[in-house]
Structure formats: structure tokens, C-alpha cells
Amino acid sequence: MSAVTLVSAAVLLRAGDGPALPGAFDEFLLARRPAGKVYAGWWEFPGGKVEPGETFHDALVRELREELGIAITQATPWLTREFVYPHATVRIRFFRVTAWDGDIHPHEHDAIAWLRADRAPSVEPILPANGPILKGLALPTACALTNAEENGVDAELARLAAALENGLRFVQVRDRTLPLPMREDFARAAVALARRHGALVVVNDDAELARRIGADGLHLPARTLMRSDARPDFAWVGASCHDAEELSRAAQLELDYALLGPVRPTPTHPQSAGLGWPAFAQLVERSPLPVFALGGMRPETMGEAWAHGAHGIALMRGWG
Known part of the structure; x- marks a missing residue:
């Protein structure tokens, strides 16, 4: 059995005009993988591999700085999912990121999109490991x-x-x-x-x-x-x-x-x-x-x- 690749992924959330309950966020961010990468053109939650010596949170901070140019100021652990791709088995630790410094710009993706959590996604295709997360985002807190x-x-x-x-x-x-x-x-x-x-x-x-x-x-x-x-x-x-x-x-x-x-x-x-x-x-x-x-x-x-x-x-x- 191949080794499991550890991945840290960010579910960036922002509030819109929705309910005012604590923890109520209306929109989340997806990013599109660029040409030249595995699954080019597919949409995903930003993030990447956990390097040796890093925690999941360490990797999250580094990846969002490199990929989106932001510094995380508030992130909390959420779900952990394992998925078997043809090229790798990955264990993804998802974090909800609700505050950051800096403006979001895609440095390693070729596009980003803010989507409503209560609606079907308006972009496709979405990476298979990320798809089940969308239903969780539609679940009130x-x-x-x-x-x-x-x-x-x-x-x-x-x-x-x-x-x-x-x-x-x-x-x-x-x-x-x-x-x-x-x-x-x-x-x-x-x-x-x-x-x-x-x-x-x-x-x-x-x-x-x-x-x-x-x-x-x-x-x-x-x-x-x-x-x-x-x-x-x-x-x-x-x-x-x-x-x-x-x-x-x-x-x-x-x-x-x-x-x-x-x-x-x-x-x-x-x-x-x-x-x-x-x-x-x-x-x-x-x-x-x-x-x-x-x-x-x-x-x-x-x-x-x-x-x-x-x-x-x-x-x-x-x-x-």
C-alpha cells in the first residue's frame, strides 16, 4: 500500500447578508488549478502538502501565503477526509479560515471564485476529494x-x-x-x-x-x-x-x-x-x-x- 500524503486545505469563509448567528458565513472560496499541474482546470480548496517537520496548521499558513498572498489570523480545524486518487492516497485536513491579513490574489492558481454555501456551485469540475465538503458547508452551524x-x-x-x-x-x-x-x-x-x-x-x-x-x-x-x-x-x-x-x-x-x-x-x-x-x-x-x-x-x-x-x-x- 502506498504511503498517505498529508495535505492541509483552507475553506476560506466570509459573511454576506445572511443570518446573524455566530459562525454564520455565506460564501467560501475555490481556486482553479493551472495548466501543467495534475488535474489542471479543476477547482479546489487552496492548500497543499504538509512538509516534514510541519504541523497541519504550519502547512496551511505557508501554503496560503504562497498561493494567495495572505497571512492567516484565524483558522480552526474542521474535517479530515481520505481520498484515493490514481496517483496518490491523500489525507486532507480541512480548516475553516475566517480572518486574514492582505488581499487575496491567485499566485499559483489561474482563477479564484467566491461561491454561496447555500447554492449549487457555479464552477466545475471540482476535485473529487473536495466535493463532499460542499454539503458540509451547506449545513448550518x-x-x-x-x-x-x-x-x-x-x-x-x-x-x-x-x-x-x-x-x-x-x-x-x-x-x-x-x-x-x-x-x-x-x-x-x-x-x-x-x-x-x-x-x-x-x-x-x-x-x-x-x-x-x-x-x-x-x-x-x-x-x-x-x-x-x-x-x-x-x-x-x-x-x-x-x-x-x-x-x-x-x-x-x-x-x-x-x-x-x-x-x-x-x-x-x-x-x-x-x-x-x-x-x-x-x-x-x-x-x-x-x-x-x-x-x-x-x-x-x-x-x-x-x-x-x-x-x-x-x-x-x-x-x-
Whole structure:
């Protein structure tokens, strides 16, 4: 088996006129490989090989200086994906880069393009290893878990409506202990509210309900994840995970995201001290999936979550 080539890649992000939630960025940058290089004319995220003695972050800083003429001032780890090309096997560590000094100019590519994360890319072809990243970029960074069981249906719908007005774009309908007719009515109302704002809705552990109400996807509890042998047939599928084995299973099934936690103590798990950020970061370091930090999260912890490799945060009580 050939050696794995380590690569560091940058997902440069900038905000437009989108939602004002922390971590909400509307546009990302792709660059086109020039003539004379392997895959000339293909679009990619800027970056390059990790040289001996470099960390992934070191390589990122050097490559963006050489390729785009900028000095990174803020970059956080995101995903790690392996891909087998005909000429090499590469392990790519993707970073989200949100601040830099200098103006971007393509020194080693022949073109650059800023693209909208919520739209199909307007350039092609895109390098195969970079393609799966685009769906992750379309995934909002704050996920709200409903809690109508505790708050009551009417109060929870009012809370959801207000949060959607304030920029929330990803909702997981939980509330598994509600009587089924009540849960279905609540879920239908949640989907209707979300549609007004272009928000995603996934239903927890009930594929038939998700289909009946026209939800965007399905969320699997860990126990369902571990006994699943195929990805459910939905546009968006995620899972709750608590350890490396469950994260690995989510990746094997090629799910779109995972929730990992609890990171901190929560009212629902007061006996658990939580994973803590160092353990969370270690678990997600090699994950090919966007991973949300769950447990004790609030909107103001978004930056801390990003710094430890999370895609974003999932909240039950802190989102409204």
C-alpha cells in the first residue's frame, strides 16, 4: 500500500447578508488549478502538502501565503477526509479560515471564485476529494433540539418562531414521549414554520413521521445508529454519538453529520461530568463528518466549539 500524503486545505469563509448567528458565513472560496499541474482546470480548496517537520496548521499558513498572498489570523480545524486518487492516497485536513491579513490574489492558481454555501456551485469540475465538503458547508452551524415535552407545544412553537426570525436554520424535532397525534401535529407545525425561513428540519428516530410531514431528514439516536446497516433514504441524515465507535459507524454509513456529547454537564445528564473539550477535540480530529458539540452549549460557546474542531453546536435549552 502506498504511503498517505498529508495535505492541509483552507475553506476560506466570509459573511454576506445572511443570518446573524455566530459562525454564520455565506460564501467560501475555490481556486482553479493551472495548466501543467495534475488535474489542471479543476477547482479546489487552496492548500497543499504538509512538509516534514510541519504541523497541519504550519502547512496551511505557508501554503496560503504562497498561493494567495495572505497571512492567516484565524483558522480552526474542521474535517479530515481520505481520498484515493490514481496517483496518490491523500489525507486532507480541512480548516475553516475566517480572518486574514492582505488581499487575496491567485499566485499559483489561474482563477479564484467566491461561491454561496447555500447554492449549487457555479464552477466545475471540482476535485473529487473536495466535493463532499460542499454539503458540509451547506449545513448550518447551530442545531436546535425541540423540547415541547418540557415547555409545552404552544410555547415551544412560539420559541421556534422567534428563533427562526433571529436566524436559526437547523431544527431537530425530538419529543419522543409526546402522544403520537400530538407529536405529529407539533412536527408539522415546526416544518411549516421552518419552510418560511428556508430552515432544515430533521425528525428524531421516526422515519415514517419524517416522510409524512415532509421533513428534510432523519436523526438517529446512538442505539439506532449502531444497529443500522445502511444509510436511511433521506437527503439529510445525522446521528447522536458518545464515543469513537459510534462516530466511526456514522462515517461508515456516510451520514451527513453527528452530534457528540455531552461535552459539559446538562440538566438531562446531571450525573455526567461530560467529555470535556480536550476529549471532544481528540475524538473529532479524524472525523470526515461535520460534528456538533452537544451538552451545556449556548450561542456564546460557538467560538470555543469551533476552536476544538466542532462544526457547530447543538442546543436544547439555549437556543431561544
